[in-house]
Amino acid sequence: MTTVLVLRPEPGATASAARAEAAGFRAVTAPLFTIAPVDWAPPTEPVDALMLTSANAVRHGGPALALFHDLPVHAVGIETAAIASAAGFRDVRIGPGDAAGLVAALPDGLRVLHLAGREHRPALPAQGLRRIVYAADPVTALPDAAREALAGGAIALLHSARAAATFAALVETAGLSRAGIAVAALSPAVAAAAGIGWRRCAIAGAPDDEALFRAANCR
Template identity: 45%
Template sequence: MRIWVARPEPGAARTGARLAALGHRPLVAPVLAVEPTGIDLPAEAFAGLILTSANAASALAPEDRARLRTIPTFAVGARTAAVARALGFADVRAAEGDAHAVARLVRESLPEGAHLVHAAGAERKAEPAASLVAAGYRLTVRELYVAQVVARLPDAAADALAAGRLDGALHYSRRSAQAAHDLANAAGLGGAFGDLTHYCLSADVAVPLVTAGVAVHFVPDRPGEDALLAGLPAPGPTGFR
């Protein structure tokens, strides 16, 4: 398949390489650009650190990494956990791929009333903060990065859509799915975008597409890149659909 990877870097290139290894033809053309906000974490003691994306882990200041490296670190999934370990965190616990799973993991690991810090992005959702605060935990949230929508549809994606050279698209976040849809429409290519076979990391990611009337072909039972890529068809006799 000829597949558009719209997620931001650094994840986009990694996903593209995985697609190529599976025999597909990736088009890596991000619609979001991740930038650090320059915000540091409070200089106080915490019982745990919450990371709901690999971008949040990477955006931590070196001094914050050093100071918090030995406390329990709750990562949203395996990829974020791997990044945290690579950055030197010693006690990393991976949830099953979404914010509700992070909240469950914290409740299973730390007593009620524990004070945690959540390293987040500017476009964060209500969870896991809402569930943890309701369960009696104290939570400090700091927005360490922001994902900006690019000014226009990347030329490579526009050209491929216009020429019918794409079969599908992978969507890793609600925001990138919304941005891909909106940018394609703004470029006059909404019809071509809607005709793609869309693969979404979770039901939450699929919401903007479903709301816009775009058919979503596949959502894995559990969020995770392995499960998402497992939903792709095997390359045919010619290697592509």
């Protein structure tokens, strides 16, 4: 049975691990980030819609999110859209799966409010506003669970460019060889952030877990 190493923050790590096991993999979770809310104030300017590039903006946005429940929401992908709908947003549109594509697909002239992470700040349209509502702080060393899984041949799943770059740095700090590690990346941009030299770097054909699992399982 193929083992995959899930590195994304909780609760996404547990959700991805459950999907991986349902798909026939053994899953090990070792989140590389901890997520915490950041105090924020809604803008005084009127906005036409929200833009969400991470489900964590909904999970950690706090009570002020209710002020925007009647606005259209442009969510980066299926998971973020589902979390937004469950949180009470009534008009949720699913984007292409990456932040740059989501911004490019926004209607011209839309006054969008981007609820973002401290380190997740894609370019905004001319009339866009942004509020930082959460922070993702990286671990300082590769978790023991990750080291053990990699030693056993686990394939590391890279869900974001920041996770890919952080994983690569932690592997180097741990003194591990990239040549002995296989990774699967959610997109070409994520693969680029991971860098070169891995034993294998597979790229998902779509920005979702199921495609990532298929990429991981390719030999």
